[in-house]
Amino acid sequence: MARRIRCAIYTRKSSDEGLDQDFNSLDAQNEACAAYVTSQKAEGWMLVPTRYDDGGVSGGTLDRPALQRLLADIEAGIVDQIVVYKIDRLTRSLSDFAKIVDRLDSTGASFVSVTQSFNTATSMGRLTLNMLLSFAQFEREVTAERIRDKIAASKKKGLWMGGTVPFGYQPDGRSLKIDETEAPIIRHIHDLYHDLGSVRTAAERAEELGYRTRPRSFATGASTGGTPFSRGHIYQILTNPLYAGRIRHRDKIYDGQHPAIIDPTAWDEMQERLATEAARTRGRSNAAERSTLVGKLFDETGDRLTPSHSRKNGKRLRYYISRRLVTDRREKHADAWRLPARDLENGIARILRDHLRKASVITDLVRDLKASELPELREKLLQIADDCDPNGSADVWAPLLRRADLAPGRILLRLDRKVMADRLNVPPDRIESPARRVPASFQMQRRGVEARIVLGAAMPQIDPVLAKNILTAQRWYAAIKAGSSFGDLAAQEKITSARIQQMIGLAFLAPSVLDQVTAGSQPLSFTSEWFKRTQLPSGWDEQKRIVKGL
Known part of the structure; x- marks a missing residue:
């Protein structure tokens, strides 16, 4: 008598289009797979009653609810074999496929494709499978490139490509229209900076006036916004070309088809002033510089690093030091930290920027990612990465960091879930916890009394x-x-x-x-x-x- 093989059908559709129909693509896949299982009844195949359907989920990620349930049932011994209509329904990524196969091998389970007959026990079968997956991955990457090219071409024409509707505007088809309630706040924020000359002071004044960000609610019941404008918010409002009737795509700016809230000439003058103020701040004594990472840095003992400073040749030098150096001055504390603040802040900004620019980060960071969301969220993440400029304002990127743990040879950065969700415009519960951890190497070199910090990959620097x-x-x-x-x-x-x-x-x-x-x-x-x-x-x-x- 043939050994009983418990089969589970897995179906997937990249977009959610048509899923509301009585008989959709997932049903068609399931029906074909069920018929195939029935035809193998003599071999001991039997169909488990549970359905594993992922609708509107990309095959480029393993973070799919039904797939994770299926893999968990396999590891629990409930399922012996996965049945799919085509291999690319299971995954379109070679690396993800290798992970799935490892999990199947560890439990003695296997998989079958209804429309692609091959035997992975032979070298030719494995070659055929790898070729199919390579073409599936190639197709996914080409599709992503086409979407990116379409977004670039549309923005070049001045079209707004959707996403989070900026404060001061409302959606109007493929364009934007001015929100007459919020637009005066945008104009006043520009006036505040023009009069006060400081982003921080403008943010404080905006809070005194009771200005709040736009509240947003999500289908999950989560909500965000309705809070005072932070310095990062104010800086983004001042530098966003959208308010001058323009569209930004990466490092290029095009004339938009939507109305401007701020006069374009005035906006250009504002950018020159912001650039001049930033250069002047970097060039002068940093007496007024703040330590933006205060409360977020910890050493390997769990001791918090606190701001400190000294003076040399009339110049104020900032540091982050282990708190025990301040609270217990009687001991030398040879294991305590004393780090140059500017170098540490610039290094952390560089790590965040390089990490967020990686193509795979968005699929690891956002749970239940749909194929239709991917281009827009990837574009937003690249903008967040660009904001992590070591030479720019730390007020923009510092809120992204919830905590940094330092130890000899390494540093672990933890992203703030709520801030990342707010900037990506997704509910906070969709931000994955493991993906918020950013490890990097940490080295410190002394040249006489000078200390040099190198975070992450060492940047070439002549001694x-x-x-x-x-x-x-x-x-x-x-x-x-x-x-x-x-x-x-x-x-x-x-x-x-x-x-x-x-x-x-x-x-x-x-x-x-x-x-x-x-x-x-x-x-x-x-x-x-x-x-x-x-x-x-x-x-x-x-x-x-x-x-x-x-």
Whole structure:
């Protein structure tokens, strides 16, 4: 007697179009699969009564309710085999398919495609399957490219492509019309900045006037908005070309077909003023600079990092330090942190920007993502990423960060669920918790009393002290070859002979090590101070081995 094989039918449709019909695409897939299972009754196949239907969900993500229920039932031993109409109903991604197969293999389960006959137990069958999945993934990527191209072409014509309706406007077909209740608030916010010259002060004044963001409700019952305008909100209002009757697409701005709330000439002048103020702030003493990450930074002991500052040559230098350095000054606390605030803030902004620009993040971040939502949400996420500008205002990106945990060699950033939901215009319960965790590497290098922070992938940065000392050592070596003594050089340079003997070895670095120093890609710990203490051997191969191991 044939072994009993419990079969479950899985169906999927990318869009929700037509799902309200009495007999839709999911029903057609189910009917074909059920007939196939019946034809295999002699082989012991039997159909489980539960249906696993995902309507309006992309095949580019595994975050599908019915699929997750099915995989859970397989792991619980309720289902032995998945039956699908076509392989691309299960997934359109090679990497996701590998994950599904691993889960099936771990339980001894399998899958069958009704319209594509192949045996994955043979090498030819596996090749056929991989080819089918490759074409499915290619088709999905081409479709996404077409949608992106269509959005770009439409925005170039000045069309509003939907999404979150900006404060001050109401939707009007493929365009926008002015909301006469909210538009005066937008104009007044521009006037506030024009008069006060500060985004922070304008935000405080807007709150005093009782201005609130637009409340939004979702089908799930969740709601957002109705809160005071934050500094980030104010900055976005001031810099959004939509209010000047224009449409932004990535880094390009086109004339829009909707009416302007702010005069375009006045808006252009506002952008020049904002840019000038930002440049002036970066160029002058940062005495008035605030520590925007206060309350969000923690070290490996759970101690909160608190703002601190010192003065050097009349300049105010900001730091984040472990709180125990302030509350318990009697102890030295060798494990406590003291980090340059500007470097840390810029590094975190860079990590957030690079992370949010990854194509896969949106499918990991938003639960129950529909194919129809993907282009718009991906566009919004790219805009959020662009806002995480290390050289821009931290008031814009800092609200995205709920918490950052530092430990030797690593940092873990946690995104704020409510802020991400608000900026993507989705209910907070659709933001996945695991996807809000952003791990990155963390390195700290000291050059004398100066500390340099490198977060994430190390950015090439030339060490000016090391580069200068190499050139000096080469000059000393040329002088010695010409007949000068160490004593002569010491007298000329007004330093000791011992100092020259310590550093002249920099003239004999291996060419590959010199290339790294020139490009700024040498290990962080390879500094002049390290060389003075270590004294590299003269052999180039040995030098390269030691430097590589730093």
